[in-house]
Each structure stands twice: as structure tokens, then as C-alpha cells.
Amino acid sequence: MLIHENILMENGASIKNFKPKEIIFEEGNLVHYYFQIHQGEVKINNYNADGTEFIHNILGDGQSLGESSLFNEKPYPTNSIAISDCKILCLPKNDFFKLLKEKPEISVAVIHYISERMYYKMIMIKNNSVKNPVEKVWTLLNYLKSFQFNKDAFSFQIRHTRQELACLTGLAVETVIRSVKILEKEHKLLIQNGKIFI
């Protein structure tokens, strides 16, 4: 986890529960808290003018939400919405900065985390400007697997739905399905009762 939960609790954090589809913060909101997921899954997204959704990222246990907005004076550029039942640690902004001052190793951990997020952004911004949808899906799936210790072929199950993969790549669900089938034909991944293994 990014910051140890005991340290967060000792420094003024509280735990808040969110139901699926509940909003943690919204585009345009002012930034008052450092958020860290204790348990659950959260998506960071935007809605286009036509209502279609673009998902920037899906985050899980131990990861933080919208932390980069704590360091500029700008409101949130994205929404943050619970996917599953979530318990989120909420640390008021002032307490967060006090903690960073007192414990420089936490500052470094936060910088490391933001750096990791930026790395992903670079990969995905390039990926999403690629034309070939099969390549888009393949790069995304490989990125998702890159965090696993087990690098063996077909050892990692993709837990995202086809719709989520579509929103992460800007493709239509049907195109994701077609692309995944092509990748299966090329023996790059395995499909077992609808579940993707890479």
C-alpha cells in the first residue's frame, strides 16, 4: 500500500464506505482530502459531451485517488467512482501535508507512486493514438499483466469486463470482443468461459 494505514489513522484519517457507482469526487470539485483505498475498486473517468465514458484507470487496494490534484491548486479534472463496495481512507489535506513534512520517506513513496501513474499515462496516451484496435487491446492487457510476479504465458486472468477494456481504450465493446478473438487465434491469449488469460 502507498502509505501504511496505521500511519494514516494516527494522523487524522477516517474511513468512509462507498457503494458501487457512488461518487468519491467529481470533475470540478475542490480538493480537500488525500484518498487511499483500503478495500475495493475505483475507476477514474470522464464523461464526454455525448455521454460516452472514458476510463483513465481502475485502482484497487492500497492505491490512492487524485493525489496529483493535492499538489496543484486546481480542482479535480476527473471523476472518481466506486465500482465495488469500497472502504476509503480519507485524510484531510492539511494533515496530509503535515505528514509529508514529518516523514520524508512518505514523500518519496508518493512521488514514486505519481511517477508510476505518469508512466502508465505515457504508455496509454501513445496506445490510444494507435489506429489498430488489436494492438491497442494487446498493449493494455500486457500493461495490466506487467504488475504480476508470474510472467508465465496465460498465468494472469484479466478481471476487467469487456466494457471496461473498451472505456480504457476508447473502443466499442464489440471491437474489443473482435480484437480479443483475433489475439486468441494468434495464440497470444486464452479465453476460458469468457475469462481472458494472458
Place this chain on the structure above:
DNA sequence: ACATTAACTGTTA
């Protein structure tokens, strides 16, 4: 609730 398929439409190489 999610995945798949088919038939159709528009865009583009």
C-alpha cells in the same frame, strides 16, 4: 449482469 453475434451504416485506405 456480461458476452457474443448479426445485420447495417459510415468512413477510409
Place this chain on the structure above:
DNA sequence: TAACAGTTAATGT
């Protein structure tokens, strides 16, 4: 103009 991605709608798991 053939290929291919998005749209819509129906069907399957």
C-alpha cells in the same frame, strides 16, 4: 470498393 470500426438490437451464458 473492400475492409473495418461503430451502432443497434437480438440472443446467449
